[in-house]
Amino acid sequence: MTALSREQVRVSRRIALVLRHRPESAGLTLDANGWVPVDELLAALRLTRAELDAVVEHNDKSRFAVARREDGTDWIRASQGHSRRVPVDLELPPVDPPPVLFHGTPRSNLDPILRAGLHSRSRHHVHLSADVPTALTVARRRSADVVVLRVAAGEMAKDGHVFRLSANGVWLTSAVPPRYLRI
Known part of the structure; x- marks a missing residue:
């Protein structure tokens, strides 16, 4: 491309x-x-x-x-990433995720995330990546000092959390509780 x-x-x-x-x-x-x-x-x-x-x-x-x-x-x-103030339904059906997904973030966010989990904040969903390189690319848009978190997506799905997959391959869920996160 x-x-x-x-x-x-x-x-x-x-x-x-x-x-x-x-x-x-x-x-x-x-x-x-x-x-x-x-x-x-x-x-x-x-x-x-x-x-x-x-x-x-x-x-x-x-x-x-x-x-x-x-x-x-x-x-x-x-394809995704809408603010909560923009009410849209992307009509993405629930999809079983792979066992592990990834989330890149600036290292300065690590302690609060490990305490409270990942939340969508001003967006409709938490965005997750299928691989580490993509998670790193996303995180580096905000900082050079980043960390990638492993998300136990398969376990989350078994516990009732819903995942959706956007047209451009971004995995979406409403939140990731801290117990499903690893550095």
């Missing part, structure tokens, strides 16, 4: 801000499942379809999903 240019990263962040956290800032209203017509997003953000397609196609995190409706219109949404 080709890396995004600096300008494309800026555009991607703008789209993510609107689709995940502040659709009203662009005069947009998401449907119940987080979708908005592509044409409306393009007009609101003053983007061309080519600019949008490049960002969607070359985004290594696959942050966005585009779907064509029966009427021939294209719609777009963020």
Whole structure:
């Protein structure tokens, strides 16, 4: 996958801000499942379809999903990561997770997490990774000094915790109690 240019990263962040956290800032209203017509997003953000397609196609995190409706219109949404203040149902069915998932975090967060667990805070879900390299990449967006936690996801599922898998491979759950975490 080709890396995004600096300008494309800026555009991607703008789209993510609107689709995940502040659709009203662009005069947009998401449907119940987080979708908005592509044409409306393009007009609101003053983007061309080519600019949008490049960002969607070359985004290594696959942050966005585009779907064509029966009427021939294209719609777009963020794959996950919405703020709680943006009520969306991504319609992701419960999925049995692998035995272990991972969560990267700045080392400064470690003690509070080990005491209280992982919580979604301002988001809809806790985000977990399928592998250590991805967890490290996620954590390093916030700090150079990071740690990766092992999440006993299989055990959590057996104990009744629900997991969902986003379109871009991010594992989602409502919280991870501390007893399921290991450094």
